[in-house]
Amino acid sequence: MTCPPELLSLLRDPVGREPLTVDGTDLVNQTSGRRYPITDGIPALISPTELGPQNRKFRRMYDRLAPIYDLGLTLGNLFCRGKLAALRRQIATMLALKPGDRLLYTSVGTGADLLYLAEQVDLRSIEWIGLDLSRGMLRRCQARLRSLGGTAMLVQANAECLPLADRSFDVVLQVGGINFFDHPAAATEEMVRVSKDGARILIADETNKVVRQSYRKNPLTRAYFQDTPDAADPRRWVPPGAREVQYEEVFDGRGYLLSFRPPVS
Numbered sequence: 001m002t003c004p005p006e007l008l009s010l011l012r013d014p015v016g017r018e019p020l021t022v023d024g025t026d027l028v029n030q031t032s033g034r035r036y037p038i039t040d041g042i043p044a045l046i047s048p049t050e051l052g053p054q055n056r057k058f059r060r061m062y063d064r065l066a067p068i069y070d071l072g073l074t075l076g077n078l079f080c081r082g083k084l085a086a087l088r089r090q091i092a093t094m095l096a097l098k099p100g101d102r103l104l105y106t107s108v109g110t111g112a113d114l115l116y117l118a119e120q121v122d123l124r125s126i127e128w129i130g131l132d133l134s135r136g137m138l139r140r141c142q143a144r145l146r147s148l149g150g151t152a153m154l155v156q157a158n159a160e161c162l163p164l165a166d167r168s169f170d171v172v173l174q175v176g177g178i179n180f181f182d183h184p185a186a187a188t189e190e191m192v193r194v195s196k197d198g199a200r201i202l203i204a205d206e207t208n209k210v211v212r213q214s215y216r217k218n219p220l221t222r223a224y225f226q227d228t229p230d231a232a233d234p235r236r237w238v239p240p241g242a243r244e245v246q247y248e249e250v251f252d253g254r255g256y257l258l259s260f261r262p263p264v265s
């Protein structure tokens with residue numbers, strides 16, 4: 001997989017946000033000399049000190065779960081009689097994507113949402129970046145991407161410290177994971193920073209109900225969630241001055257959808 005030049009130009013050093021240039025199989029900050037590798041077509045833009053304890057723990061968890069993640073989604077969707085698929089479809093519709101848009105999907109995971117996005121807009125008519133902390137999840141997403149084509153790039157990075165240029169995206173989507181970031185409010189600020197004026201930001205995740213009833217009991221995940229405090233109310237992450245703020249609990253109170261437009265700058 002090669003990185004499209006129009007998207008490569010949006011990448012920035014996660015430390016200081018200076019532009020990067022390609023040098024062989026690395027991205028290089030010409031000012032500091034810092035280098036970041038591109039492995040199998042996926043740049044890894046993570047500085048050595050930026051990850052907190054939660055980031056490290058959940059990166060480990062998702063690297064381990066990646067091979068069975070999609071199977072888990074399929075079974076989960078069957079178990080709840082298609083409600084998960086309906087929710088993904090609702091999210092895709094809310095984004096109102098149109099040809100020419102540039103989309104950032106933070107925590108893209110294995111790309112399970114791509115098929116639902118493709119029902120709304122031809123993915124070859126938009127540019128998009130999928131970003132995730134777990135290389136295992138990104139490798140799965142890469143396999144999906146091959147069949148979809150289009151101007152797309154995957155980046156391994158921390159959503160709390162986006163290695164991306166200011167004001168670059170028309171739509172920013174974050175589904176799952178954010179409840180257990182070390183700094184979810186900082187991640188939301190980052191989404192705002194990289195959004196163009198008038199962009200739409202949509203954040204979705206489970207509520208604490210699911211964490212208590214499922215993740216802290218499931219043998220595959222309980223070790224990771226035992227000492228994890230309940231997540232904060234996501235509405236606290238919305239910056240002052242944000243417009244069209246909408247918050248909705250969905251799926252029998254098991255999930256939430258939070259959407260807004262960034263404050264006018």
Ligand SMILES: C[S@@+](CC[C@H](N)C(=O)[O-])C[C@H]1O[C@@H](n2cnc3c(N)ncnc32)[C@H](O)[C@@H]1O
Binds near residue numbers: 176
């Ligand atoms: C529940 S999965 C959701 C994946 C996908 N969005 C979906 O809906 O299937 C959460 C994702 O968040 C990613 N993640 C966790 N912490 C992250 C961080 N700090 N920055 C970027 N991605 C992160 C995980 O690697 C994982 O792929």
